Amino acid sequence: VTIVQGAGAAAEKGNYRHFMQKEIFEQPDSTARTIGAYLNVLNQTVTLPEENGEAIDWKEITSLQMVACGTAHYATRVAEYWFEQVAGIPVKTDIASEFRYRDPALPRTGGLAIFVSQSGETADTLAALRYCKAQGLKTAAVVNVPTSTIAREADLVLPTLAGPEIGVASTKAFTAQLSALAAVAISAGRAREMLSRDAEIRLVRALTELPRLISTTLALDERIEALARDIAKATDVIYLGRGVHYPIALEGALKLKEISYIHAEGYASGELKHGPIALIDEETPVVFVAPFDGLFDKSLSNLQEVAARRGEVILISDEAGLRAAGEAPAHRIELPDCDPFIAPILYSVPVQLLAYHVAVEKGTDVDQPRNLAKSVTVE
């Protein structure tokens, strides 16, 4: 049986060396499928899949609690910004293992809890879901496996259509979670009358363009592979981001940790001076995830501080950002211009590619990194 499974698995990889690589390159399709489940392209609006069944009355929601583990937790950290900005709902995100054991104080009315899990079987996330249901909260689940326990027990299922993910380090499931959550945020913003019709159309169009922009970004593969040969020599890497890109810095660091075993850590750029800048020297590459948006000036200031201390800066940005940064970054990764709303999804791709190529360069077992399991179904 083992031999057959191995042969089958090898065949499924197609021309790719690893499942993780194949899954990174599937993201134009997996995001398009997921977005397609939510967007009504003709009307340029969002329809939640089960709105006719277990509808959420967004006008009644006064606070949103999101609970997840690992990579899925970082998806909720991005969504926190979206729901606050697009729908005006105060959001709290929690790590499931922390949430479930602390008997959290929950709002007495108007609370909605969203749980995110690729497998839909993550033990701590499931326990958190059951706690919230017992407390009388309305629950929704963003899951990739519609037959999973979390999908069955949540009031409302918000599916991701990433397809089966084999690589232990999550990639296409993460961008699918983000795509689904972005669509839900638009729906909430419209229902709460926080989004004008024009604003809704802008966000829907931005989401529609995402798959094409991911394709363009994947063409950076060789460029990032070359950079990875340099990063693979490091023992420590810092990832920095601001706003909605802070969780992408966390996710980039997690990816590198998981498969290359390099100690990477993500930090909010604004916290740099409150501690981590002490680590900066010529041995520590610092990856900035920073498109040319309203926070770019602040990020550039942090970038210059790092460069002034001879830190090796890798700037992942767009044409305008790279131009503004001048000669300070040692390495530049130029992504296509995009609407700021979808930028965190797009900027997930280069940090995935970087982790992947560093791991390949280091010769680790990319699809089955040491000590890790695909789904953490026990505590």
Add this chain to the structure above:
Amino acid sequence: VTIVQGAGAAAEKGNYRHFMQKEIFEQPDSTARTIGAYLNVLNQTVTLPEENGEAIDWKEITSLQMVACGTAHYATRVAEYWFEQVAGIPVKTDIASEFRYRDPALPRTGGLAIFVSQSGETADTLAALRYCKAQGLKTAAVVNVPTSTIAREADLVLPTLAGPEIGVASTKAFTAQLSALAAVAISAGRAREMLSRDAEIRLVRALTELPRLISTTLALDERIEALARDIAKATDVIYLGRGVHYPIALEGALKLKEISYIHAEGYASGELKHGPIALIDEETPVVFVAPFDGLFDKSLSNLQEVAARRGEVILISDEAGLRAAGEAPAHRIELPDCDPFIAPILYSVPVQLLAYHVAVEKGTDVDQPRNLAKSVTVE
């Protein structure tokens, strides 16, 4: 002038080698002074300093927003658990540099915002305070400098009486912030009728005992100094904690980063299997901050996973916890038994001492670590 200042500073250090060391050892006094400003020992109750002036009507508070940077942010992360458990108030904590730039969605009614800053001049925290005031939120500030800008602008000042802190890495200001926030949480719990009179007396007594327990813990100095000679050889260290000790793991890692330049990272123990366990090998010490409380079994399970992968485990716990862990930890630090309510304050002390002695062993400039300033008064 420089010479006079230097001489003065040297004199102020007394018998201590560094200000940081002196400040760590001042904590029985600095916490006692701070607690004394809040506790009415005779009546075994808490009186907030300015309750007669700008009183907070805790019964009207439906959500609490806490904003700070760096070490002060970790104080709010501990307080998040206290306010939720003792006072039943949903709490959201935020890094000031993130909060201020994202136009956060705030509750329309019943919101209170608490800002924590040693200097009272932290630029991002001040900007966040102004934002909340402009949004009509009631504001309170936990500050060590009563004449500071943040103290002047907040509706209510909640002072810490740590005395001047000279070492760049915050120690006694942190435990004073925790002491003040613990007292405020008790006051809120009583006002909201979430605490029985017996429960209030238990928590007040626990706080009263803290200074003595810190004294006992400081006697571990030589033991931790010996351990530090081993840890100083590491290039990377992981700190793990659960519940209210998760922020202490974050703070322990930050201390080590700041002054020893070792790349230390704090993580919630329950997230270990979602990524960081891939980093574990015999070269990476893992510090568990885990008293024998209701979560100890879960922490012990994580500890055994690390030990099974030949990670070098340092367990900071109490007698019962160390006994339960048996031979799995390579190193054991035994703290006195204490009430779980004050445990995160007490467990701050050994992680400070560990960072201090590792830095001394490495020969870094403990009081003036590279790249860092005492107060971050610019963005």
